[in-house]
Amino acid sequence: xxxxxxxxxxxxxxxxxxxxxxxxxxxxxxxxxxxxxxxxxxxxxxxxxxxxxxxxxxxxxxxxxxxxxxxxxxxxxxxxxxxxxxxxxxxxxxxxxxxxxxxxxxxxxxxxxxxxxxxxxxxxxxxxxxxxxxxxxxxxxxxxxxxxxxxxxxxxxxxxxxxxxxxxxxxxxxxxxxxxxxxxxxxxxxxxxxxxxxxxxxxxxxxxxxxxxxxxxxxxxxxxxxxxxxxxxxxxxxxxxxxxxxxxxxxxxxxxxxxxxxxxxxxxxxxxxxxxxxxxxxxxxxxxxxxxxxxxxxxxxxxxxxxxxxxxxxxxxxxxxxxxxxxxxxxxxxxxxxxxxxxxxxxxxxxxxx
Numbered sequence: 001x002x003x004x005x006x007x008x009x010x011x012x013x014x015x016x017x018x019x020x021x022x023x024x025x026x027x028x029x030x031x032x033x034x035x036x037x038x039x040x041x042x043x044x045x046x047x048x049x050x051x052x053x054x055x056x057x058x059x060x061x062x063x064x065x066x067x068x069x070x071x072x073x074x075x076x077x078x079x080x081x082x083x084x085x086x087x088x089x090x091x092x093x094x095x096x097x098x099x100x101x102x103x104x105x106x107x108x109x110x111x112x113x114x115x116x117x118x119x120x121x122x123x124x125x126x127x128x129x130x131x132x133x134x135x136x137x138x139x140x141x142x143x144x145x146x147x148x149x150x151x152x153x154x155x156x157x158x159x160x161x162x163x164x165x166x167x168x169x170x171x172x173x174x175x176x177x178x179x180x181x182x183x184x185x186x187x188x189x190x191x192x193x194x195x196x197x198x199x200x201x202x203x204x205x206x207x208x209x210x211x212x213x214x215x216x217x218x219x220x221x222x223x224x225x226x227x228x229x230x231x232x233x234x235x236x237x238x239x240x241x242x243x244x245x246x247x248x249x250x251x252x253x254x255x256x257x258x259x260x261x262x263x264x265x266x267x268x269x270x271x272x273x274x275x276x277x278x279x280x281x282x283x284x285x286x287x288x289x290x291x292x293x294x295x296x297x298x299x300x301x302x303x304x305x306x307x308x309x310x311x312x313x314x315x316x317x318x319x320x321x322x323x324x325x326x327x328x329x330x331x332x333x334x335x336x337x338x339x340x341x342x343x344x345x346x347x348x349x350x351x352x353x354x
Contacts, residue, residue, distance in 0.1 A: 002028045004331070005183035007165055011041075011143060011316050012324075013189030014150045015069070016309050019324040021159070023332060028181065029154050032164040035253070040285040042212060042241055043141030043317040044231055046087060047112045051096060053089075053103045053133075055112065056315060057294075057340060062322040063137060069321035070141065077149045080142070085233075086114075087138040087225040088123060090270070091130035100133045112137050123222050125271045138225055140233055141317040167198050176305045185299075185331070187307045192251070192286040199300050200308045203346055204291035207251055208313075211259035212243035214281035219273035230266050239280065242267050244314075255282045289313040297327055298343035307331075308343065 004020055006013045009031035017027045045066065047059045056062070070082035091097045100116055103109045114134035122128060154160035163179075170186065171177045178186065192207035194200050216238055226232040233241045245259045260282055268275040288311050290296060296311040309327055312319050329335040339345065 002026050002181055002183040003185070004028075005030060005178060005181065005186045006189055007031075007186065008189035008191060008193075009147065009151060009154075009160070010189060010191050011147065012191075012309050012312060012320050013187075014147055014154075015320045016187065016189060016324045016327060017154065017159070018073070018150060019321075019328045020331075021157070023328055025332075027154075027159050028161055028183070029159060030161045030163050030165055030178075031151075033162050035285065040210075040212060040283045041143055041287075041314075041316070042231065042233055042243055043143045044225065044233070044314075045082075045139050045141065045318045046135070046225075046227070047137055047318070048103070048109065048135060052099050053109075053113075055109065056318060058322070058338070059112075059318070062318055065322040065325060066318055066320075069324075070146075073146065073149075077153075079145060079149060081146045082139055082141055084137075084139040085223070085225050087135040087227055088126075088222065089133040089135055090126070090128050090226065090228040091132055092229065093130055097131055104133075123224075124220055125273045126222070126226065127270060135227075140225065143317070172303050172305070183305075185305045185307055187309055189309050191288040191310065194288065194296075194308060194310050197308075199303060199306050200296070200310075200343075203296050203308070203311070203343060205296075205311065206248065206289045206291050208287045208289045209247040209251055209253075209284060210244035210287055210314075211247075211255055211263065211282065211284045212241060213260060213263050213279060214239065214241050214283075215267075215274075215277035216280055217274055217277045219271065221271075226270065228266070228270050230263065232267065232270070240277075251286055253284050253286065255284045259284065287313050292345075295319065295323060295341040296343050297323060297337055297341045298330075301347055 003025040004027050006017050006029045009029050017029050020027050048055055074081050104113050114136050116133050118131045169179055188194055188197055195205040221234050223234055242263050245262055290311040296308050300306040330337050
């Protein structure tokens with residue numbers, strides 16, 4: 001008997017499956033093995049974001065859970081997955097500097113913000129004409145190695161099936177089934193593809209294509225994540241990843257010259273020493289963003305054995321471990337979901353009788 005059939009082995013499906021397995025559930029993860037947005041994503045964890053330096057919702061709860069989750073996975077697989085690294089937020093204007101000073105004076109923000117440096121301060125060859133902010137409790141997740149380890153783990157438990165799922169193979173009546181398997185529930189963790197899911201396409205997804213570059217360079221950079229509108233992650237002394245573009249129109253996974261040139265132009269403004277790097281890799285995929293920037297979690301209003309766990313956008317590395325715990329509590333103990341993520345917030349518009 002399969003308790004939960006999970007569709008999709010991106011970060012959402014993988015961490016939810018891991019959480020449910022730790023609680024004694026029988027899980028089967030179905031995935032077609034193709035690259036997904038989690039495998040391409042940089043996995044940056046940044047508790048304070050945006051032009052106004054706003055804390056992510058529930059970050060005080062989510063960040064400790066994420067760090068604990070990745071530490072547990074590292075212990076289990078004997079491999080490091082979360083790389084803690086401070087972030088430097090380079091101001092684009094005096095207005096940003098003023099906003100940062102307001103946040104720095106707020107006790108709620110002090111665990112995440114360190115110091116503001118004036119324009120006279122420098123970071124090696126990095127241009128900081130308006131100064132910069134030092135941020136704490138940042139880092140990035142090595143998503144590809146983590147997903148590879150989890151896939152091998154699922155396979156070792158007979159909890160993985162390589163299949164290009166067709167919705168037509170799912171029967172909801174008289175008993176929920178898929179290809180001769182009768183799960184207790186099916187949970188869709190398909191990323192942006194859920195916008196075409198016949199049971200959940202009514203949810204207001206707003207997928208966004210993003211492109212990322214891996215570059216080789218010959219300059220000396222600080223061992224910190226740089227945030228300059230885009231982000232830069234130092235992988236080692238001479239390799240960096242930079243990203244990401246935001247394209248809401250061309251929703252495909254093709255890399256483009258336009259995307260590459262946009263990223264190279266921005267990083268060359270950051271430092272003249274980065275004006276002619278060597279391109280190592282160029283990737284693109286589609287983030288499962290949502291209209292209100294909150295995840296979509298919950299059961300279908302009419303087909304209660306069908307559920308969704310999706311819509312984490314660019315904050316999946318931070319949010320998914322905590323929401324996996326919340327959803328497991330909901331599935332196994334009927335605990336209420338966080339209101340901001342519960343798909344019930346969209347029901348009235350589409351299901352007037354609910």
